[in-house]
Amino acid sequence: MIIGWGAISVTVTDSRSDNGCSGDAGAGFIGLEVAAGARKHGAEITVLEVAPRVMGRALSEASAAHLVGRHERAGTSVRTGVLIERIVDDGHGRAAGVLFAGGEVLPADLVVVGVGVAPATELAERAGLPVDDGVLVDATLRTEDPHIWAIGDCCRFPLPSGQPVRLESVQNATDQARAVAAAITGEPAPHDAVPWFWTDQHDAKLQIAGLLDGHDRMVLRGDPDADGHSVFCYCGERLVTVESINRLRDHLAARKLLAAGFSPCAADVADDAVDLRELLAVTAPAPRSTAP
Known part of the structure; x- marks a missing residue:
């Protein structure tokens, strides 16, 4: 079983009985990865999140909803906006379930709680x-x-x-x-690498370039119902983040776009026939001539 409380919490569980287990997962990346793995091995999983939606700090609403759909189609139950009061004891020092603030108890064979991290300073x-x-x-x-x-x-x-x-x-x-x-070693330079992240959940590889903070619109590239697509997130006209699901070429192009500080227009992004790498090459300044 997997549970989490707080927007960034994670918990993990597995079955210790012959009847399988009910699993609750904090709906961050690690919790959802564990939920996907446990479900693949036959565990009954419930994903719990105190926030109104999963991965609210890390993912756009569109990408988060798409991943939730993949989990639910695999048989996982996803519940958001829940408040966990405590872990229920079976009377012998072992977990028997999770008690919600409203009084409901979700049975569980084993509860492993992770509550985020704080830097050791x-x-x-x-x-x-x-x-x-x-x-x-x-x-x-x-x-x-x-x-x-x-x-x-x-x-x-x-x-x-x-x-x-x-x-x-x-x-x-x-x-x-x-x-x-x-x-x-004598070559100091500002650290300006584009942040990027990835997660594997069920048959989806999600790759993220950039940081989501401050976006106000999204542009879809590709078909979410097909094998892969990307969500381009903008703050005004500035590209801030690209979330790609099973679209490695978009992810690699996004890292180059963000590193160059180039924001393609929405029409080019939405047109899957437009090669974003070529678009960047066209807009890049020509190299300086070294001829005398």
Whole structure:
């Protein structure tokens, strides 16, 4: 079973009885990945989320609804807007279910609770470094002490726009590790890699380029009822995020578009016949001539 409380919580469960189990999953990426895996092995799964919809911080409403549909078609029940009061004990020190605030009990064989993460900043604090939901660093990932850098989930760094963020992802950590290695070896440069993420759920590979914060419109590329499609998210006329489901070519193009700071018009994005990579090549400045 899998449960979560709070918008970013995750829980995981599995069956310890011959009758299978009821599973509840915090509706973040990890919880939904576990729900998909458990369902594939025959477990009965219920996904629980306290927020009005799943993955509200990380995904557009369109992409989140599409993933929920895939889970439901696979036999998983998805419930949002629920408040978990406590885990019910069977009287022998083992979980027997989950009690909701309204009094309903969802039976479960096993409950594993994950409640999100908080950055471990104690060492940085003892070193006298500024912290604020993470170790504060500059654009080169250097702390206030010029001999100390911080990377990965524990650091809060500025985006090229100046907005400070803390990202919890494998790709962010490896990108930042490369940036700090270059700085230590004498080639410091601002860390400006485009954030990107991925998740595999049932037969869907979702790949995200950019950060969703602040979008006000979406443009669909491809057919959601076919094998793959993408959702391009804009803030005004500026492209901020691209969510691609089983569309690797769109994802790779999106990372290049965002890195170049180029926002294609909605008509080009919606036209699946338009090659976004060629569009970027056409708009890119010509290389400088080296002729004498």
